[in-house]
Amino acid sequence: MIKNICCIGAGYVGGPTMSIIALKSPHIKVTVVDLNQERIDAWNGEDLDKLPVYEPGLAEVVDQCRGKNLFFSTEVDKAIDKADAIFISVNTPTKTYGVGKGMAADLKYIELCARQIARVATSDKIVIEKSTLPVRTAEAIANILKNTGNGVDFQILSNPEFLAEGTAVSDLMSPDRVLIGGEQTEKGKKAAEKLVDVYKNWVDEDKILTTNVWSSELSKLTANAFLAQRVSSINAMSELCEVTGADVNEVARAIGTDSRIGSKFLKASVGFGGSCFQKDILNLVYIAKSYGLNEVADYWEQVIVLNDHQKRRFAANIVKTLFNTVSGKDIAILGWAFKKDTNDTRESAAIYVADELLNERASLKVYDPKVNEEKVYTDLNYLETRTNKENVELVDVVEDPYEACKGAHAIAILTEWDEFKSYDWNRIYDNMQKPAFIFDGRALLDLEELSRIGFITYSIGKGN
Ligand code: UDX
Numbered sequence: 001m002i003k004n005i006c007c008i009g010a011g012y013v014g015g016p017t018m019s020i021i022a023l024k025s026p027h028i029k030v031t032v033v034d035l036n037q038e039r040i041d042a043w044n045g046e047d048l049d050k051l052p053v054y055e056p057g058l059a060e061v062v063d064q065c066r067g068k069n070l071f072f073s074t075e076v077d078k079a080i081d082k083a084d085a086i087f088i089s090v091n092t093p094t095k096t097y098g099v100g101k102g103m104a105a106d107l108k109y110i111e112l113c114a115r116q117i118a119r120v121a122t123s124d125k126i127v128i129e130k131s132t133l134p135v136r137t138a139e140a141i142a143n144i145l146k147n148t149g150n151g152v153d154f155q156i157l158s159n160p161e162f163l164a165e166g167t168a169v170s171d172l173m174s175p176d177r178v179l180i181g182g183e184q185t186e187k188g189k190k191a192a193e194k195l196v197d198v199y200k201n202w203v204d205e206d207k208i209l210t211t212n213v214w215s216s217e218l219s220k221l222t223a224n225a226f227l228a229q230r231v232s233s234i235n236a237m238s239e240l241c242e243v244t245g246a247d248v249n250e251v252a253r254a255i256g257t258d259s260r261i262g263s264k265f266l267k268a269s270v271g272f273g274g275s276c277f278q279k280d281i282l283n284l285v286y287i288a289k290s291y292g293l294n295e296v297a298d299y300w301e302q303v304i305v306l307n308d309h310q311k312r313r314f315a316a317n318i319v320k321t322l323f324n325t326v327s328g329k330d331i332a333i334l335g336w337a338f339k340k341d342t343n344d345t346r347e348s349a350a351i352y353v354a355d356e357l358l359n360e361r362a363s364l365k366v367y368d369p370k371v372n373e374e375k376v377y378t379d380l381n382y383l384e385t386r387t388n389k390e391n392v393e394l395v396d397v398v399e400d401p402y403e404a405c406k407g408a409h410a411i412a413i414l415t416e417w418d419e420f421k422s423y424d425w426n427r428i429y430d431n432m433q434k435p436a437f438i439f440d441g442r443a444l445l446d447l448e449e450l451s452r453i454g455f456i457t458y459s460i461g462k463g464n
Pocket residue numbers: 161162163164165166224227231264265266267268269270271272273274275276277338339340
């Protein structure tokens with residue numbers, strides 16, 4: 001039986017997942033470790049509003065379990081040594097150098113973890129890959145671990161995480177399914193059973209699927225590719241709706257009632273973001289290409305092509321509508337996170353839309369309920385389009401949405417935060433330059449009401 005769990009990586013996956021395991025399994029001691037001292041300090045901090053990951057309901061769970069059976073620490077070696085099961089939950093960004101640059105996943109951090117486990121472990125361990133990884137990573141981890149020659153037995157399992165940010169706590173509490181891939185050997189099956197027992201503390205047994213390692217790994221990439229493809233499909237239709245005078249929300253509603261299609265993931269947007277979709281598809285494309293499956297690779301690559309187009313055309317439309325120039329004009333950006341209810345900004349469409357507008361020399365005022373100034377500048381600096389100094393000159397990050405819109409020529413809605421719907425839009429309108437424009441990249445607001453107030457409106461996927 002698993003009694004002591006160590007999770008390497010205290011990020012958006014490791015933090016919430018381990019908190020729920022701890023909550024639901026009081027008899028298991030869960031230690032989440034990370035190299036990043038600041039992150040661990042924040043997880044251990046008094047102020048629950050300042051946890052490194054914002055997720056509705058998470059602070060309450062951490063508060064309940066922390067110090068009882070949930071611990072956050074930088075003592076990686078110690079936690080590895082004590083654990084019967086080790087989750088690897090470190091980041092696997094797209095490679096920025098060498099072979100596979102811009103496409104393949106960088107497995108540097110995973111390999112470092114495997115080597116560290118191999119060095120430290122003195123008793124048998126179950127090692128579980130939780131990060132999204134290219135197919136056959138488990139094999140690489142196994143090769144490192146099983147050739148240590150120290151007599152320790154390692155069983156490697158794949159247990160991909162399907163939680164979506166913003167709904168992590170409820171996704172973890174009642175998952176559609178839990179997937180566990182293991183080696184099809186006696187020992188492999190036993191290890192998988194032990195992990196099944198952990199999840200059985202709160203998940204129905206019929207929702208816990210076991211399979212072989214490769215199928216499990218590939219299922220994660222496939223799930224994300226299918227979901228992202230739905231977003232790109234509806235976004236492709238959004239452009240057609242705009243030029244033909246249809247309403248994409250109506251089209252989505254109509255097709256969503258077909259039970260074969262289903263109603264979820266049909267919301268047109270300024271483009272999908274997040275740490276998974278683009279990375280996983282690029283990964284899939286890379287794998288397909290490496291096996292010479294060019295048609296398969298091209299097929300999935302189009303999901304990304306369309307997504308990039310959607311972000312660019314949204315920005316271009318702002319410029320065109322504002323009389324072909326935004327130079328020196330103030331534009332309010334409402335929303336910087338890649339979706340609502342998270343403070344995560346990785347690959348957020350807002351970054352790319354802002355970058356295009358800055359290229360046209362606009363001045364931006366950014367407001368997001370959960371994203372701070374430092375993150376906005378880090379995101380823009382990372383693109384290397386401008387220096388930090390230039391970004392600081394052109395972009396103001398403010399803590400009040402009314403302040404962001406004051407004196408602006410236009411407002412761009414880039415994240416679907418609920419609070420945007422309840423703003424006093426009359427007051428915002430009164431304090432803007434006229435004509436006052438609003439560009440709704442999430443089809444979130446009531447356009448009729450905004451037009452009545454006096455705004456000139458554009459909403460993604462809505463034609464005139
Ligand atoms: C995704 C998967 O959903 C999850 O199962 C996996 O574990 C990790 O990747 P996440 O990226 O956290 O989760 O959020 P998700 O809700 O999938 O949204 C991804 C992006 O697509 C966001 O930018 C979101 O705004 C966008 N999106 C989603 C749309 O534009 N329209 C939709 O209808 C749904």
